[in-house]
Amino acid sequence: MEWLADIDDEVGELPRAVLEVRGMISYEERALLHHLAAEVGDGAIVELGCFVGASTLALATGLAAQGAKGPVHAYDLLRFDEYGMGGYLDGLVEPVQGTDLVPLFKKHLGAYIDLVELHVGDVNRAPWDGPGIELLFIDIAKSWRTNRYITKTFFPWLVPGAVVVQQDLVHWEFPWVAMTMAALSDHFEPLGFVPFGSMVYRCTRPPTKDDADLDLRGMPLQQQLDLVSAEQDRIDERARPWLELAKANLYVHAGDQDLALSTIEKVEAAVGESVQWIEVGFQRLRERASALGQP
Ligand SMILES: C[S@@+](CC[C@H](N)C(=O)[O-])C[C@H]1O[C@@H](n2cnc3c(N)ncnc32)[C@H](O)[C@@H]1O
Incomplete structure (x- = not known):
């Protein structure tokens, strides 16, 4: 191939x-x-x-x-x-x-x-x-x-x-x-x-x-994050910032607004505008993280 x-x-x-x-x-x-x-x-x-x-x-x-x-x-x-x-x-x-x-x-x-x-x-x-x-x-x-x-x-x-x-x-x-x-x-x-x-x-x-038959959703958050990190290490460098941002979505799923927002901020500071379309992810995740605090 x-x-x-x-x-x-x-x-x-x-x-x-x-x-x-x-x-x-x-x-x-x-x-x-x-x-x-x-x-x-x-x-x-x-x-x-x-x-x-x-x-x-x-x-x-x-x-x-x-x-x-x-x-x-x-x-x-x-x-x-x-x-x-x-x-x-x-x-x-x-x-x-x-x-x-x-x-x-x-x-x-x-x-x-x-x-x-x-x-x-x-x-x-x-x-x-x-x-x-x-x-x-x-x-x-x-x-x-x-x-x-x-x-x-x-x-x-x-x-x-x-x-x-x-x-x-x-x-x-x-x-x-x-x-x-x-x-x-x-x-x-x-x-x-x-x-x-x-x-x-x-x-x-x-x-x-x-x-x-993997119960990934039922795993403790740290184990979920570790699995994402493990795959990040195995794949192409260009794909890694996306998985770093996907960790923010794990924090959203876990209901942790602060860690979700700080993760988005860190990825944004690291990649700037160098990764095409990733800003859509920043925006959507910020909306989801912000919604966590609302009744
Ligand atoms: C990103 S699109 C696929 C794009 C497609 N491969 C292409 O070349 O344009 C995802 C598709 O998954 C389908 N989908 C999502 N959940 C599904 C489900 N539970 N059962 C069947 N189809 C589903 C949606 O209907 C949608 O068409």
């Missing part, structure tokens, strides 16, 4: 449709998924959080490039959510809470829809009973609960050498993702960081069902 270090050079090689489709992932992440699918063997491809198909199209075109039939197992609620989807779908769908996004997903996939098996609904109710998974893309771990469910359901099915892309890891909002990979560090080797938010791992030793 020597192309991973120069993934930005690969963007220009992508089919136009992959770049044009509306989505929440970067062009570099689309190139990553396309390449990974182009190299996948007989194992399953599972995509958790497909939204309206940007990541799915990157995977499906990669599969098609190697002449494989798939499918890509794509999971999502596929319902418009005015809070989580911001302006991403402006002009494409009726901005009404709950609008069905399946038609737009199918339109974006075009002829590649034949390479996709779509699983619509709450992923927290989705079973997986095999086959073994060779490529797992995760862009759905937006809560403690969902993160725990998908880890215990899908990780035990990873085959040795499988690739896992944790798209929510390099972010201020989802500390549980880094904690998961730190808790399972004996099973995964970091391969690289792909902006905007993806950490790529190789599964060296598949976790058992017991290994993968």
